[in-house]
Amino acid sequence: MKKLKPLSILVHVGSLLPLAKLIFDFLTNNFSPNPIQDLEQQTGFAAITLLILSLAITPLRTLFNWRAPAKYRRVLGLYAFLYATLHVTVYFAIDYAFDFSLLFEATLEKRYTLIGTISYLLLIPLAITSYKWGMKKIGKNWKKLHKTVYLIAPMLILHFAWARKGDIFSLQGDVLQPLIYGVLVILFLVVRIPVIRRKLISLRK
Amino acid sequence: MDTKSIPLHPSEVTPKDQYLSRRDFLKQAGIVTAGAALLAACGTSADETPVTPVPQNLSADQETSSLFKELTAEESILSYNNYYEFSTDKERVAKLSKDFQSSPWTIEVGGLVNNPQNFSIEEILGNFSIEERIYRMRCVEAWSMVIPWNGFPLAELLKAVDPTPDAKFVRFETLADPDQMPGLSNGLYPWPYQEGLRLDEALNDLTILSTGLYGETLASQNGAPIRLVVPWKYGFKSIKSIVKIELTAEQPSTFWEDIAPKEYGFYANVNPEIDHPRWSQASERRIGELQRRDTLPFNGYAEEVAHLYEGMDPATLY
Numbered sequence: 001m002k003k004l005k006p007l008s009i010l011v012h013v014g015s016l017l018p019l020a021k022l023i024f025d026f027l028t029n030n031f032s033p034n035p036i037q038d039l040e041q042q043t044g045f046a047a048i049t050l051l052i053l054s055l056a057i058t059p060l061r062t063l064f065n066w067r068a069p070a071k072y073r074r075v076l077g078l079y080a081f082l083y084a085t086l087h088v089t090v091y092f093a094i095d096y097a098f099d100f101s102l103l104f105e106a107t108l109e110k111r112y113t114l115i116g117t118i119s120y121l122l123l124i125p126l127a128i129t130s131y132k133w134g135m136k137k138i139g140k141n142w143k144k145l146h147k148t149v150y151l152i153a154p155m156l157i158l159h160f161a162w163a164r165k166g167d168i169f170s171l172q173g174d175v176l177q178p179l180i181y182g183v184l185v186i187l188f189l190v191v192r193i194p195v196i197r198r199k200l201i202s203l204r205k
Numbered sequence: 206m207d208t209k210s211i212p213l214h215p216s217e218v219t220p221k222d223q224y225l226s227r228r229d230f231l232k233q234a235g236i237v238t239a240g241a242a243l244l245a246a247c248g249t250s251a252d253e254t255p256v257t258p259v260p261q262n263l264s265a266d267q268e269t270s271s272l273f274k275e276l277t278a279e280e281s282i283l284s285y286n287n288y289y290e291f292s293t294d295k296e297r298v299a300k301l302s303k304d305f306q307s308s309p310w311t312i313e314v315g316g317l318v319n320n321p322q323n324f325s326i327e328e329i330l331g332n333f334s335i336e337e338r339i340y341r342m343r344c345v346e347a348w349s350m351v352i353p354w355n356g357f358p359l360a361e362l363l364k365a366v367d368p369t370p371d372a373k374f375v376r377f378e379t380l381a382d383p384d385q386m387p388g389l390s391n392g393l394y395p396w397p398y399q400e401g402l403r404l405d406e407a408l409n410d411l412t413i414l415s416t417g418l419y420g421e422t423l424a425s426q427n428g429a430p431i432r433l434v435v436p437w438k439y440g441f442k443s444i445k446s447i448v449k450i451e452l453t454a455e456q457p458s459t460f461w462e463d464i465a466p467k468e469y470g471f472y473a474n475v476n477p478e479i480d481h482p483r484w485s486q487a488s489e490r491r492i493g494e495l496q497r498r499d500t501l502p503f504n505g506y507a508e509e510v511a512h513l514y515e516g517m518d519p520a521t522l523y
Contacts (some may be wrong), residue, residue, distance in 0.1 A: 033281035033492045034348055097496060105484040113484070118307050162483050165346070165461070165469075171391055172464040174293050 011072045015079035018046035019086075039090045044163075048156050050076050052184055055153060059191040062200050074130050077149075081127040088120050104170035112162035119155045122148055150189055157182040224279070226417055272339045277350035279419045281492050286426040288343065288377065288445060289394060290386035302425035305385055307446070310430050314362065316451035322365065326430045330416060332365075333357040337420075338413055340436035342443070343475045343504045349489045354434055356415035360408045368404065368452045372474070375407040375459035376400075378449040379435055395464065400444040401457035401471060402435065403513075411436055411509050414447075420514035437506040439473045472522040474514070476506035479523045 022042060025031050031038045044146075054076035060066045084174015096103045107113045126146055128134055135142050157178060168182070190196060228280070286298040308326060315321035335355050343349045380395035380523045383389045389396050406412065415434045416423055423429040428445025435442050438456075443459050451457075461469035468482050477500040488497040503510055514522055 033278075033285040034295075034490065036490065036495075037348070064466070094495075095490075095497075102485070102488050102497065105480075106488060110480070110484050165464075166393065167465045168467075170465075172395075174289075176391070180256060 007068055009073055010070075015050060015076065018042060019081065022110040036090065038093050040087060040095065043083045043087035043090060044160070047080050047087055048160055048181060050080035051082065051149070051153060051156065052181060052188070054080060055149070055185065055188040060189050061187050062197055063204070065204060069164070078127060078130060081123055084120055084123055100106075112159055115155050115162070119152050119159060120153075122152050150192070151191070153185045154182075157187075158184055214267040226277070232392045246447070248492075272341065272351050275351045275491070276339065277492050278355060279421075282350060282352055282418060283424055283426065285349065285492065287346075287440065288388075288426055288428070289391075289396065290381070290388045290396075291426070292388055293391075297507075299424070299426040301387060305425035305430040307423075307425060310448075312431065312447055312450060314366045314450045316453055316522075317369045317377070318366040318452050319369060320365070320367045323402065324362075326416075329362075329414075329431060333361055333414075335416060338411075338415075338434070340411075340434060341501075341504050342434075342440055343489060343500065345439040345441055345473070345484065345486075345490045347484065347500075348492055349498070349500075350492050352421055354413060354415040355417035355420065356413035356434060358410055359409065359412045359414050359433070362450070363407060364453075366452075369453050372452035373404055374453045374456050375402050375404060376449075376453050376454060377402075377444045377447050378451075379444055380446045380448045395460060398444060398460045399457065400433065400442055400459050401453075402442075402501060403456075404452075405513055406435070409513065410508060411506060425494065437475060437503040439475055441469065441474050468523075470521070470523045474510075474522045475500060476502055476522065478502070479519065481523075500522075 022039065025038070027050055054073050055075045057069045057076075077145040092098060092103065096106065107117055126149060129138055129142060129145060138145060146202055160181060161175055161178035164174040164178060164191040166175040171179070191200065258429045285295050287295060288298045288302065291298045291301040293471055311327040312324045312326075313321075313328070314324065335357055338356060340352060340354060341349060342352050359375075379398035380386075381389055388394075402412070413434050414431055415428075416431050417425060418513050421433065428443075428447075431447055433443050433446040433447065442459075456471060457469055459469075461473075462471055475486075486500055488513045489500045491498050501507075
């Protein structure tokens with residue numbers, strides 16, 4: 001058996017913690033008076049947090065030459081997908097109970113749910129092709145495909161911000177959390193721009 | 206007597222059926238003995254009990270009795286609160302507001318009136334007869350409750366200060382005390398919280414100032430010691446912990462309109478046809494229920510208030 005590394009334990013335990021909390025809250029009846037919204041918000045928050053963490057790994061290598069986390073990028077991405085799947089399932093199956101007369105308007109005519117739905121659909125091929133057989137199957141297109149996450153992450157920030165009461169572009173209202181996440185996503189993407197990346201690596205050396 | 210708001214312990218929360226049977230009993234027993242009966246039912250001694258406005262005239266019209274069966278559990282009303290002066294986290298508000306000082310409390314009523322007055326909360330409770338009103342409460346976030354408020358028509362308070370003919374609007378303001386309200390340190394909001402109504406909306410009989418719910422003194426998280434309740438508008442119009450009421454000639458600016466004018470207008474009438482720009486308002490989740498409900502025009506109060514908006518473009522009434 002492989003020896004368990006502390007970083008590995010941290011990643012898996014940390015990623016499963018939100019799920020454990022949901023199960024605990026369910027068993028102990030510890031939800032707020034609006035439990036369906038709790039489920040939606042907590043799974044959504046876990047999904048976006050883990051996705052952003054998966055984007056932090058390349059910058060960690062660029063900035064600090066820290067390579068150890070690299071192998072957890074896939075794991076973090078897949079955990080993000082797990083929570084996103086729970087999130088979407090709760091929304092369609094429990095919140096709206098597949099009531100398509102309501103869902104059509106609530107989901108397709110509103111930018112915040114529309115962008116969230118599209119983001120989830122875009123995540124599906126990434127999750128499916130994240131293991132070796134998927135990588136082999138699409139060969140050199142794999143990298144291209146997985147770069148769509150650079151588009152998905154900002155879309156999810158908008159989804160997050162637009163679900164709040166406030167206006168993220170005028171910095172008014174309940175926008176602090178999405179704002180912080182948005183800044184992180186921008187930083188993590190900017191560090192990937194080749195010119196900036198090379199500059200940062202040369203500064204480090 | 207110490208009238209500081211006393212936080213309710215979960216064990217003190219009234220179960221819905223107990224409240225209902227107590228209320229039926231009150232109806233039969235009449236008003237005079239009701240106070241004593243209430244105390245007995247609570248099992249608390251008089252000196253521990255906050256100033257409890259006992260409902261004076263229990264309305265019994267059709268509407269109220271059907272809403273009666275839908276009452277939201279008091280525990281939910283006390284634990285799920287939008288009160289950003291304390292926290293944007295609904296479940297943290299009760300905890301953060303438990304030491305809130307709602308006494309002494311003065312409401313300054315002035316502006317375009319002939320008889321400006323400062324009312325202490327004791328004067329309010331003494332001068333106006335508190336009645337029970339069971340109203341739907343529809344939050345702009347698409348959840349709703351049914352709440353048995355104790356209060357009195359705002360119109361009665363306005364009568365007492367005698368608005369001048371120039372008065373066309375009423376402006377309300379919430380206390381903004383950074384020592385007690387940690388949420389005020391968040392600079393992303395235009396504090397203090399302020400709200401407004403057109404004078405005819407303010408004078409409508411449905412519009413009340415509430416000092417309690419479920420027969421108990423208003424808890425801090427619900428806007429102690431006195432708040433507005435305008436049941437046909439989204440919940441954010443029903444401003445909490447009021448320190449100032451002002452009659453004005455011009456339409457006052459309001460907290461959420463300042464933040465996002467295209468999303469939260471001055472009127473904010475509940476309307477399933479007019480969506481929030483970012484989410485649908487066609488349905489809502491009633492707290493305590495699993496299935497969504499259709500949202501009603503004017504939150505079910507069209508008969509009482511629709512005439513106020515005749516001739517106005519409905520698209521401007523969000």
